[in-house]
Amino acid sequence: xxxxxxxxxxxxxxxxxxxxxxxxxxxxxxxxxxxxxxxxxxxxxxxxxxxxxxxxxxxxxxxxxxxxxxxxxxxxxxxxxxxxxxxxxxxxxxxxxxxxxxxxxxxxxxxxxxxxxxxxxxxxxxxxxxxxxxxxxxxxxxxxxxxxxxxxxxxxxxxxxxxxxxxxxxxxxxxxxxxxxxxxxxxxxxxxxxxxxxxxxxxxxxxxxxxxxxxxxxxxxxxxxxxxxxxxxxxxxxxxxxxxxxxxxxxx
Amino acid sequence: xxxxxxxxxxxxxxxxxxxxxxxxxxxxxxxxxxxxxxxxxxxxxxxxxxxxxxxxxxxxxxxxxxxxxxxxxxxxxxxxxxxxxxxxxxxxxxxxxxxxxxxxxxxxxxxxxxxxxxxxxxxxxxxxxxxxxxxxxxxxxxxxxxxxxxxxxxxxxxxxxxxxxxxxxxxxxxxxxxxxxxxxxxxxxxxxxxxxxxxxxxxxxxxxxxxxxxxxxxxxxxxxxxxxxxxxxxxxxxxxxxxxxxxxxxxxxxxxxxxxxxxxxxxxxxxxxxxxxxxxxxxxxxxxxxxxxxxxxxxxxxxxxxxxxxxxxxxxxxxxxxxxxxxxxxxxxxxxxxxxxxxxxxxxxxxxxxxxxxxxxxxxxxxxxxxxxxxxxxxxxxxxxxxxxxxxxxxxxxxxxxxxxxxxxxxxxxxxxxxxxxxxxxxxxxxxxxxxxxxxxxxxxxxxxxxxxxxxxxxxxxxxxxxxxxxxxxxxxxxxxxxxxxxxxxxxxxxxxxxxxxxxxxxxxxxxxxxxxxxxxxxxxxxxxxxxxxxxxxxxxxxxxxxxxxxxxxxxxxxxxxxxxxxxxxxxxxxxxxxxxxxxxxxxxxxxxxxxxxxxxxxxxxxxxxxxxxxxxxxxxxxxxxxxxxxxxxxxxxxxxxxxxxxxxxxxxxxxxxxxxxxxxxxxxxxxxxxxxxxxxxxxxxxxxx
Numbered sequence: 001x002x003x004x005x006x007x008x009x010x011x012x013x014x015x016x017x018x019x020x021x022x023x024x025x026x027x028x029x030x031x032x033x034x035x036x037x038x039x040x041x042x043x044x045x046x047x048x049x050x051x052x053x054x055x056x057x058x059x060x061x062x063x064x065x066x067x068x069x070x071x072x073x074x075x076x077x078x079x080x081x082x083x084x085x086x087x088x089x090x091x092x093x094x095x096x097x098x099x100x101x102x103x104x105x106x107x108x109x110x111x112x113x114x115x116x117x118x119x120x121x122x123x124x125x126x127x128x129x130x131x132x133x134x135x136x137x138x139x140x141x142x143x144x145x146x147x148x149x150x151x152x153x154x155x156x157x158x159x160x161x162x163x164x165x166x167x168x169x170x171x172x173x174x175x176x177x178x179x180x181x182x183x184x185x186x187x188x189x190x191x192x193x194x195x196x197x198x199x200x201x202x203x204x205x206x207x208x209x210x211x212x213x214x215x216x217x218x219x220x221x222x223x224x225x226x227x228x229x230x231x232x233x234x235x236x237x238x239x240x241x242x243x244x245x246x247x248x249x250x251x252x
Numbered sequence: 253x254x255x256x257x258x259x260x261x262x263x264x265x266x267x268x269x270x271x272x273x274x275x276x277x278x279x280x281x282x283x284x285x286x287x288x289x290x291x292x293x294x295x296x297x298x299x300x301x302x303x304x305x306x307x308x309x310x311x312x313x314x315x316x317x318x319x320x321x322x323x324x325x326x327x328x329x330x331x332x333x334x335x336x337x338x339x340x341x342x343x344x345x346x347x348x349x350x351x352x353x354x355x356x357x358x359x360x361x362x363x364x365x366x367x368x369x370x371x372x373x374x375x376x377x378x379x380x381x382x383x384x385x386x387x388x389x390x391x392x393x394x395x396x397x398x399x400x401x402x403x404x405x406x407x408x409x410x411x412x413x414x415x416x417x418x419x420x421x422x423x424x425x426x427x428x429x430x431x432x433x434x435x436x437x438x439x440x441x442x443x444x445x446x447x448x449x450x451x452x453x454x455x456x457x458x459x460x461x462x463x464x465x466x467x468x469x470x471x472x473x474x475x476x477x478x479x480x481x482x483x484x485x486x487x488x489x490x491x492x493x494x495x496x497x498x499x500x501x502x503x504x505x506x507x508x509x510x511x512x513x514x515x516x517x518x519x520x521x522x523x524x525x526x527x528x529x530x531x532x533x534x535x536x537x538x539x540x541x542x543x544x545x546x547x548x549x550x551x552x553x554x555x556x557x558x559x560x561x562x563x564x565x566x567x568x569x570x571x572x573x574x575x576x577x578x579x580x581x582x583x584x585x586x587x588x589x590x591x592x593x594x595x596x597x598x599x600x601x602x603x604x605x606x607x608x609x610x611x612x613x614x615x616x617x618x619x620x621x622x623x624x625x626x627x628x629x630x631x632x633x634x635x636x637x638x639x640x641x642x643x644x645x646x647x648x649x650x651x652x653x654x655x656x657x658x659x660x661x662x663x664x665x666x667x668x669x670x671x672x673x674x675x676x677x678x679x680x681x682x683x684x685x686x687x688x689x690x691x692x693x694x695x696x697x698x699x700x701x702x703x704x705x706x707x708x709x710x711x712x713x714x715x716x717x718x719x720x721x722x723x724x725x726x727x728x729x730x731x732x733x734x735x736x737x738x739x740x741x742x743x744x745x746x747x748x749x750x751x752x753x754x755x756x757x758x759x760x761x762x763x764x765x766x767x768x769x770x771x772x773x774x775x776x777x778x779x780x781x782x783x784x785x786x787x788x789x790x791x792x793x794x795x796x797x798x799x800x801x802x803x804x805x806x807x808x809x810x811x812x813x814x815x816x817x818x819x820x821x822x823x824x825x826x827x828x829x830x831x832x833x834x835x836x837x838x839x840x841x842x843x844x845x846x847x848x849x850x851x852x853x854x855x856x857x858x859x860x861x862x863x864x865x866x867x868x869x870x871x872x873x874x875x876x877x878x879x880x881x882x883x884x885x886x887x888x889x890x891x892x893x894x895x896x897x898x899x900x901x902x903x904x905x906x907x908x909x910x911x912x913x914x915x916x917x918x919x920x921x922x923x924x925x926x927x928x929x930x931x932x933x934x935x936x937x938x939x940x941x942x
Contacts, residue, residue, distance in 0.1 A: 015485040020466040020476065020502040023825030023840035027348035030836040031329045034297075037352070039908045041838030042847045049839045057889065062856040063512055065888040067505040088285075105286040129294060132835065132907075134355035134737070136295035141323045144297065147289045189331045192342030192473050193466075193506075194480035207486075214486045233485060 003079050008176060009229060010097035010156055010183070011201035013211040014071055016234040018195035021053050021069030028190030032157055033143045036129030046126045050074070050154040051187050058238040068239050070232070071196070073187065074121040074154035075220065076100050078227030082113035082122060090151075097200065098229055099156050107150040114151060118221055119228075122153045156198075157185040180206040201229075218243050300324025306333055306784025308716055308730040309709045310663070311346040311353070311831045312824050313430065313590055314471040315339070315406055315716035317784065318347060320733045327351035327710055327734050332473075337786040338716060338728045340477035345825035349836035350710065354737055356835060357907040358692040360705035362739035372703065377741055380704050384746075385753050387685045391657045392420050392754055399424035399656040399683075401641055403664030403830045405432055406716040408770045411630035412744050412758060413662060418629050419756030424656060425631065426641035428664045428829060429591040429671070431469060432720035436638035437931050438598035439619070441800040446619040446793035447634060448598070450584050451723035452478045454615035457492045457578035459571070461601055462518040462593065462935070463586030466502040468822040470586070470721020479506070492578070494571065496521055497588050498819040499854075499896040500889025511571070512891035515819045516936030517561045518585050518593070519808045522600035523548050524557035526607060528572035534607040537796065544603065544799035551808075560810040580615030581608050584721075589820045589899055591829075592642075592671055592934035594926040596807040599800045611797060619793040620725045623717055626770035627758055633717070642671060642932035646923055649679035659683040661696050662743050663706060668695035668903065669829035671921035671934040672877035689743040694832065698905040707732075707740035713764045715771070715781070725789040727774050729767055729781035806928035815938040816859070818875065819896045820917050826900035832910035833900065844885045845898050851880070851914030853897040854887040862893075863941050873897075873939045875920030882915060895939060 029035070029051045038047050051073045058066045080100050082091050090106040091113055093099075114122045125148045131139070139145065142159035146152055164183040165175035173179075180199050188196040199206030211217065212231045218240050219228045234240055255263075271277055300323050309316045309330075317336035320327045328351050334341030346353075363380035364372040375383075391397035398420050402410045405427050417425035427433070435448040452458060452475060463469035466476060482491035493507040496518070504510040513521050526548045535541060554565035575581045585601030587593035602617065610616030622633045645666070647653035659680065670676035680686065680699070688700035697703050706712070715729035744763035751758050760766045771778040776787030825840040827833050833841070845852050853873065855863070865871060869884045873895070882897070890896045901914030922937040 013485065018480060018483055018485065018506065020506050022466065022476070022502065022823070023345040023837065024343050024348045026840045027345050027825070027834075027836050028329070028343065030839070031349055031352060035836075037835030037909060038838055040848065041841055042843060044843055047839045053840070055842065055844070060888065062858065062888045062891060065500055066510075067500050067889055069502075069505070105289055106282065108285065128291070131295065132355060132357045135352055135835070137298070137326045138328045138351045138355055139295060139297055140328045141297050141299050141302070145294050147291055147294050150289065186329065186331075190343045190348050192332070192339075192344065192476035192480070194477070194485070197485055211486045 003227065004093060006095060006098050007202065008097035008200045009202045010076070010099060011199065011208045011212060011229045011231065012073065012156070013197040013208050013217070013231045013233060015195045016068050016070055016232050016239050017236065018193045019053070019069040019071060020193055021055060022192060023053060024190040024192055025071055025187035025196070026051050026053060028186045032140050032186035034139050034145050036131050048123045048125060048152060050123065050152065056239060056242055066236070066238070068234065068236065071187070072119065072121065073230060074100060075119050075226065075228035075230045076156060078229065079225065081116040081118065081226060085112040085116045087112065096158065096161060099158055101155060101158065102151065102153050104144065104146045104150045104152070109149040109151065111151060118224055118226065122151050124151050125149060160185060177203070216240070221245060298324060298326070305733040306730065306782070307710055307733045308714055308728055309347040309350045310404060310407070310714065310716065311350065311709065312344045312472065312828045313468060314473065314719040315728065316342070316344050316347045316473050317728055317786065318343065318350065319784065320351065320710060322734065325734065327354065333784050335784055336728060337726055337788050338719065339471070339473040342473035342477045344473050345837060345840065346827060346831055346834055349834045352836055353834055354708050354710060354734070356692065358832065359738055360691065360693050360697060360703055362705065364703045366701045380702060381746065381750055383702055384687060384704070385750050387658050388420065388750060389754060395421055396424070396654060397657040398422040400660045400662065401426045401428060401664050401666055402662045403428045404662065405430055405637070406719050408626050408715050408717065408767055409662065409744050410636060411625060411627045412747055412766060414636055415627040415630040415758050416747050416751050416756065418631065419751060419758070424644065425636065426639045426644060427636060428666065428669065429642055430720065431586040431590055431593060432637045433640065433931070434593045434595050435598050435720065436634055437595040437929050438602065440638060441595060441803050441929060442599060442602060442797040444619055444793065444795060444797045445634065446621050447718060447720070449618040449620040449723045450582060450721055451615050451618055452582065453723060455491060455580045455582040456615065457575060457581040459494045459496065459575065459581070459583045460503055461496045461521055461583065461585040462588050462597065463584050464497070464501050464503045464588050464590070464821065465584070466506060467824060468590030471719040472824065474722060498817065498891050498894045499588065499821060501821055511563060511567060513561055513563060514811070514891065514894060515588055515817050517811060518597040519600040519804070520552065520557060520561050520810065521563065522583070522585060522604055523552040523804070523808065524554065524563065524568050525572045525575070526603055527552050527554065528569050529576060529604070529607045532572070532576060534576070536606040538606065538798045540798045540801045543801035547801050547805050556810070575608060582610060582616055587935050589822045592921065594807060594933040594935070595929045595931060596804055596926065599804055600808070602797065603799050606797060606799070612792065618723055620718060621789070621791040621793050623725060623727060623789065624773040626766055626773055629758070640931050642923055645670060645676045645679045646932060648682060649675050655679065655682035658685045658687065660687045660689065662689040663830055665690065665694040665696045665830055667699055668916065669918060671918055672923045673916055673918040675877040691740070692831065693905055695903065695905045704743070704746055705738065705740040706743045707736055710734055711736045711740065712742050713767050715767045725791055727771065727776050727781065727787040729771060729778065731782040803928040807926055815893070816941060817894045818920060818937040818939045819890070819894050820899050820921065821896060822899045826898060827910070832903045832906040833913070835909045838909055844887070846901060846914050849913055851882040851901050852885040853882045853895050854885045854890050855895050856888050856890045856892060857886055858892050859894070860884065860886055872942045873920050874942065875937055875939050876922040878919035880915040880917060880920050
C-alpha cells in the first residue's frame with residue numbers, strides 16, 4: 001500500500017517502565033474529548049476509552065512475577081489498516097503530521113475499521129452519550145460530541161495542534177515548525193510520572209526525534225508493517241518481546 | 253417507435269450512470285448522515301473565552317496544585333501546575349476529572365436536615381446554623397460532649413476546627429487515619445519534634461517498606477513527579493528504587509526490585525536489615541544505641557527474621573550492603589494502603605536512616621518545622637496528627653468512652669472509610685446529633701442529622717500545608733475559580749460564625765482572612781499563593797533522635813504464621829477515603845478488580861490451591877468485625893498466604909457511578925492496639941475464607 005510521507009510526523013513515545021497505571025491519562029482524555037461517563041465501566045467491550053492502559057506481566061509464577069502498564073492510544077499508523085476499508089472515507093490519513101482523522105458525521109457505523117485495526121484502538125459508540133444533569137456545562141469546546149452508532153478514536157488531541165498553530169501564527173512563527181512542547185495531548189499533560197513524550201520525530205530539535213532511536217524503543221506488532229507513530233520504551237526484555245506477540249517457543 | 257429490451261436497458265444504465273455524476277444524491281446522503289447524528293438530546297458545545305486559573309484540589313489523600321481551563325467561566329479540564337512544588341506539575345486520577353466533579357450527581361446542593369423516615373428536607377443556611385448553634389450551646393463547656401473529625405490533614409481549616417473544639421471545652425478533635433499519625437507518634441517516642449519528611453528529590457537509593465508511594469503513601473503525585481525526574485526517559489537512571497511489600501502494586505512494578513514481605517511485618521524487615529548494618533559496624537550517636545543494638549542482635553538475627561517473614565539472609569545482607577554503599581540512601585516505611593500502620597514501623601525504618609547517617613541530610617530523612625499557627629488557640633499540627641480517631645471510636649463502640657452528643661465530620665466519611673467499618677459506623681450511630689460538612693452525599697452525610705455542604709475545591713478558598721512525606725515545609729493556597737454552582741458555604745465561615753454566636757473568639761471573621769493570616773505568619777505572599785506558587789521553607793527542627801528501643805522491644809512481635817493475611821491496597825482512580833468513584837473514572841477500573849457489581853480479590857496459584865478456589869470463585873472473607881463477598885482473581889504478583897484486596901468499593905451512598913459496586917474491604921480490617929504506644933493499628937489483619 002502506498003504510504004504518504006509528511007514533512008511533520010507527530011509521534012508519541014511512552015516509557016513503559018515509568019507508567020504506574022494510575023489512570024490520570026485516561027481520565028484526562030475522557031474530559032478533553034467529551035467522552036460521556038459510563039455507569040458500568042467494567043464492560044470493556046462496550047466502553048469508550050480512546051486511551052486504554054493495559055496491565056502486562058511476564059507470565060511467571062510468584063515470586064518471579066513482574067508486571068508493567070502499557071497505555072495504548074491510537075497508533076496513527078503510517079500505513080493504517082483502518083483507512084482503506086472505510087467505505088465512506090470517514091477516516092483518512094490527512095496532511096496534519098500523519099494523524100489519522102475520523103470524521104464522525106460521515107461515519108455510517110459499519111465498523112470495518114474496527115475489524116481492521118490490530119490494536120483495538122477504535123471504539124464504537126454503543127450508547128447515546130448521557131452526561132449527568134449539569135455536566136454538559138463542563139464539556140470541552142474543542143471536541144464535538146458524538147451520537148451513538150459511530151466509530152471514535154484518539155486523534156492525538158488534534159484540536160490542540162490547531163491551537164498551537166494558531167499561537168505560532170500569532171507570534172509570527174512557522175505553524176508547520178512548532179517548537180518542542182507547544183503541542184501536547186491531554187494524556188501527556190496529565191501523566192504524573194512523565195511517561196509520555198510527544199513531538200515531531202522528523203524535527204531534530206524535538207526530544208522524540210532521538211527517543212525513537214533509543215536502543216530500548218519498539219512499536220507494537222511491528223512485524224505487521226503498519227508503521228505506527230506511537231513508540232514505546234522499556235529496559236525489560238519481556239516487555240519488548242510481548243510487544244510483537246512473541247511466543248515462548250519463538251527464538252529471541 | 254416502440255421500446256424494446258435493449259432500449260430499456262440503455263435507459264436504466266444511462267440513468268444510473270447519470271445519477272453518479274450528479275452531486276444531488278451524494279450531497280443528500282451526506283446531509284442525511286449529518287442530520288441523523290444531530291439528535292436534540294446530544295448536547296451542543298458552548299463556546300466563549302478560554303481562561304486558565306490556578307487552584308488546589310483535595311480529592312485524594314494529598315493535595316494537588318492545578319491549573320483549571322475554563323470556557324466562558326465554566327471549568328472543563330485541568331492540568332498540573334508545574335510552577336508549584338507541592339505536586340510539581342502532576343495530576344492525580346481524581347483531580348483529572350475535577351471539573352466534571354463540579355456537576356457530580358452526588359453533590360449536596362444546599363443545607364438539609366433529617367426528617368422522618370430518614371428523609372431530608374432542604375432548609376436555609378440561617379436555619380441550619382441556628383440548629384447547629386442550639387445543639388452546640390447545649391454541650392458547650394462539657395468535656396466529652398463534642399467530637400470533631402476532619403478529613404483534611406493539610407488545611408488550615410483543621411486548625412479552625414481544633415481551636416473551636418478547644419473553645420467548646422472539647423479535646424476530641426481528630427484527623428481521619430493516615431500515615432502521618434504513625435509518624436507523629438513515632439517521632440514523639442523517639443524524642444523528636446516537628447513532622448517527619450523525606451527528601452526523595454535528592455536520594456539515589458530509596459527503599460520503600462510497605463509504603464505504596466505511587467498510590468497511597470505520602471504526597472503521591474509529588475512522589476510520582478520525583479520518580480519521573482530521577483528516571484528520565486531515554487537516559488541513565490539517577491536513583492534506584494526497591495519496594496518491600498506483599499503485593500506487586502504500582503510501586504513494586506515500577507521499582508527496580510520487589511521483595512515480598514507480608515503486611516504488618518515491616519518493622520521486622522527493617523530490624524533484620526539493621527542487624528546486617530550493625531554487624532558491619534554501623535552506629536549512631538543516640539542515648540539508647542546500646543539497648544537498640546542488643547535488641548537487634550539478639551532478636552532479629554538472620555535466621556529468626558527468615559523464619560518470621562521468609563526473606564532469605566542473603567537477600568537481607570545484599571540489600572543492607574546496597575544501602576550502605578549508596579551515596580544518598582533513604583528508607584521509608586508506611587502502610588501499604590496509607591493508614592493503620594503502627595509507630596514501630598516508622599521507628600524501625602528511622603533506625604535504619606540513623607544507622608546510615610541520613611537524618612537531617614540532603615536526600616535523607618528530615619524533621620520539618622511546623623508553620624506557625626494561624627489560630628492561636630488551635631492544637632499544634634503535630635499533636636493533631638498524633639491523635640487516634642480509630643482508637644477513640646473503638647472505645648465508643650465498646651462503651652469504654654461515652655459517645656459524644658454532637659459529632660462534626662468535615663470533609664470526612666468515617667461511616668464508610670474507617671477500619672472495621674461496621675463497628676465504627678455503629679459507634680457513630682450512637683451519636684445523637686451528627687453533622688456532615690461534606691461536599692458530597694456520602695455515607696456519613698446520608699446518616700447525618702444536619703448536612704451543611706462545603707463548596708467543591710474549585711469554588712472555595714483553601715490552603716494546604718506540608719503534606720506528609722514531602723522533604724521541605726511548604727504552603728499552597730487557592731481562591732475560587734468559578735462561581736458556586738450550588739448553595740454551599742465554606743465550613744470555615746460556618747464555624748467562625750457559629751463560634752462567634754457562642755462567645756468563642758477565634759480571631760477571624762472569614763475563611764479568606766484565616767488563610768491569609770496563615771500565609772502571612774508563614775512568611776508567604778498570599779497573592780502569589782493564590783496565583784499558583786508554593787511557599788517553601790527550609791526550616792527544620794534540631795535535636796537528636798533516640799532509637800526508642802524500649803518501644804521496639806515491646807511492640808515488635810514475630811507472626812504466628814499459618815494464617816491468610818489481608819493486604820488491602822488503595823488506588824486513586826477508584827477514589828479516596830473522601831471521594832467515591834468519580835463519573836469519568838469508572839472506565840479506568842481494571843476488569844481484575846470489578847466486573848459488573850462483583851469485586852475481585854487477588855491471590856496467587858499456590859494460595860488458591862491451598863484454599864481450594866479457582867479463577868472467578870465466589871468467596872466470603874471474614875474478619876473480626878465483618879465480612880465481604882468477592883470473586884477470586886489468580887495473580888502471581890501476590891505473595892503466598894496473602895489476599896490482595898482493593899479499597900474504595902462497596903459504597904452504599906453516592907451515585908450510580910459508585911453505589912452498590914463491589915464490597916467495602918474496610919469492613920474486614922481488624923483494629924488492634926499496638927503494644928508500647930497504645931495506638932490503634934490495622935495493617936495486620938487476617939481473614940478466613942469460605
